[in-house]
Each structure stands twice: as structure tokens, then as C-alpha cells.
Amino acid sequence: xxxxxxxxxxxxxxxxxxxxxxxxxxxxxxxxxxxxxxxxxxxxxxxxxxxxxxxxxxxxxxxxxxxxxxxxxxxxxxxxxxxxxxxxxxxxxxxxxxxxxxxxxxxxxxxxxxxxxxxxxxxxxxxx
Numbered sequence: 001x002x003x004x005x006x007x008x009x010x011x012x013x014x015x016x017x018x019x020x021x022x023x024x025x026x027x028x029x030x031x032x033x034x035x036x037x038x039x040x041x042x043x044x045x046x047x048x049x050x051x052x053x054x055x056x057x058x059x060x061x062x063x064x065x066x067x068x069x070x071x072x073x074x075x076x077x078x079x080x081x082x083x084x085x086x087x088x089x090x091x092x093x094x095x096x097x098x099x100x101x102x103x104x105x106x107x108x109x110x111x112x113x114x115x116x117x118x119x120x121x122x123x124x125x126x127x128x
Contacts, residue, residue: 030078034071041067 020028041064048060083091115125 027078034074034078038071 045060045064048056112125116122
């Protein structure tokens with residue numbers, strides 16, 4: 001007679017086998033790459049936190065947050081089967097808009113402000 005632990009183990013094994021059968025080779029490779037990257041990132045994070053450099057600590061925390069958000073954002077794409085052309089175009093358009101927004105707010109506006117602070121007028125600052 002099987003115990004509850006043995007039944008749970010068999011159920012878990014059956015679920016794992018089903019999951020592995022449904023995943024394609026590219027999904028498995030993608031999961032392995034993401035897992036290895038996360039382990040390396042966490043190892044580096046722990047190492048830098050232990051070094052007690054406050055500037056490095058803040059920079060690493062910000063970078064790790066961005067990396068984790070990027071990795072989390074790739075998971076729906078990794079598990080999606082097929083996209084229609086329209087959906088694919090929407091994703092590309094959204095990504096392009098995010099990058100243009102980042103360029104405008106992180107690069108162009110501060111550059112115009114720096115040019116104005118250096119003595120340029122509004123028109124000259126925007127042309128630089």
C-alpha cells in the first residue's frame with residue numbers, strides 16, 4: 001500500500017514528465033539559459049553586497065532589478081506557441097515606443113538642459 005508521500009511523489013513525477021513532453025527543445029534550452037543567468041546574477045549580487053561598497057550596492061541593485069524585469073518580461077514570449085502577424089507587429093511597436101521614450105527622457109532632455117546651462121539659447125541647445 002502506498003503512503004501519501006509516495007502518492008505525492010508519483011503525482012509530481014507524472015506532472016514533470018507531462019511538462020517535459022509538452023515543452024519543445026527551444027523552451028528547455030531557454031529555461032536552462034535563464035536559470036543559469038539567474039544563478040550567476042544572484043551569485044554576483046551576493047558577492048558585491050558582501051564587499052560593502054555603497055555605490056556598487058546601489059548600482060548593482062538597480063541593474064539587478066532591470067535584469068530581473070527583463071527576464072520576467074520574456075517568460076510570456078517563451079511559453080507562447082504562435083503569434084499572429086498583427087500581435088507580433090504590436091509587440092515590436094510597443095518595444096520601439098519604449099526605446100524612443102527612454103531615449104527622449106534619459107538622453108535628449110538632459111542634453112538640452114546641459115547645453116542651456118553652458119550658455120546656449122533654446123534653439124542652439126536643441127540643435128546641438
